[in-house]
Amino acid sequence: MSSAADMSLPSRTRAASQARMALTAVAAGHELVDDGRLLMTEAVANAVEHTDGDDVRILIRHDERSGVLVCAVRDNGAALGADGGDNRDRAAAHDCERDDASAAALSESGRGLQLIEELSAQWGCEVDATGKWIWFALVPGAADPDA
Numbered sequence: 655m656s657s658a659a660d661m662s663l664p665s666r667t668r669a670a671s672q673a674r675m676a677l678t679a680v681a682a683g684h685e686l687v688d689d690g691r692l693l694m695t696e697a698v699a700n701a702v703e704h705t706d707g708d709d710v711r712i713l714i715r716h717d718e719r720s721g722v723l724v725c726a727v728r729d730n731g732a733a734l735g736a737d738g739g740d741n742r743d744r745a746a747a748h749d750c751e752r753d754d755a756s757a758a759a760l761s762e763s764g765r766g767l768q769l770i771e772e773l774s775a776q777w778g779c780e781v782d783a784t785g786k787w788i789w790f791a792l793v794p795g796a797a798d799p800d801a
């Protein structure tokens with residue numbers, strides 16, 4: 655059995671809070687909720703801060719049998735923004751490009767995509783003609799540094 659959410663949120667600061675609430679509702683009581691909420695916050699905040707669209711779409715799916723949590727955030731930009739980091743190969747491997755302004759903003763911004771990369775079992779970025787999806791998957795026990 656799976657739980658899921660598919661919603662569009664206004665591209666405003668409060669979208670991150672709304673996304674966290676949706677994730678909590680979908681995966682309530684599961685061990686991955688805290689990491690999922692952190693990564694969802696980073697992905698939504700990145701989308702809101704670095705694109706000009708009116709909304710951000712989120713997809714959340716939790717497989718209750720396996721415990722796998724998959725989340726995706728869509729915006730109307732094709733670039734990763736400031737959180738794209740210095741590694742252009744990493745961005746290219748995930749089908750996204752950093753914009754030129756992102757390098758200057760690196761010293762002023764967090765490292766949201768770096769957190770997503772470090773804490774998720776898998777992640778990626780898919781670009782199409784109207785925007786991009788940033789997605790990540792969390793697997794029980796996969797990110798445990800003591801395992």
